[in-house]
Amino acid sequence: MQPPQGHGTQPGHHQRVQAQKNNRLGRTLAVAATALIGVLLFAGYAAFGRGASNEEMAQAMIAKADDLPENDWQLVERADPDAGCVATDSACVRLSATWSVPQRVGLADTASRLGVDMSGPPMGLFSGCLKSKMEDGGMARVCIDPVPELDDNWFVSIELTVD
Incomplete structure (x- = not known):
């Protein structure tokens, strides 16, 4: 049908x-x-x-900066890294700090205490800047400059970034 x-x-x-x-x-x-x-x-x-999380990298940077100054260094300014930033944005994992130091500080000595590869710069420099890779793969910039208004006082500045 x-x-x-x-x-x-x-x-x-x-x-x-x-x-x-x-x-x-x-x-x-x-x-x-x-x-x-x-x-x-x-x-x-x-x-x-990336190997390590931003929080781990930030904590490692903070530890390096905390271990750098000696007893007579006075902190002038410091900006710690943002551990909560987006993992693909490595520029946000950055630490900068500046101390006032009442005596000459060796640039190479300061940089090597941060874990910077010291194979390139000449030893014995007490002022200027040095930028190089750190042993952990990050970048470090270390600057030592005389304090203009004070004799025999120096600014030690660091900037640590993830590479």
Whole structure:
């Protein structure tokens, strides 16, 4: 028996509607899967691609800066790193500090105490700047400058960054 003519459904209409729903569902799932893969890749890069987390790098920088000054150094200013910054933005993991020191301080000695590779600069310098890689792979800039208004007083400045 044939279905009555003009009763609403054309042959194959239900199958076309179902196929369209399946196509939409498939595209939606593909987009969601692609987004999930992207998020996982970014998280994997952040967790494993850089080796250490920003918080660990920030704590290591703070420890180096804390160990550098001697008893008679007076802290002038300091900016600690932002441990909560985005892992791909290495510039946000930066520490800078300046101390006033009442005697001459060797540039090479100060830099080597930070873990800077001392194979390049000449020894015996008491002023100027030195920028080099640290043993942990970061960058360090150490500057020693005379305090203009005080004789035999020096500013020791450091800037530590992630490379």
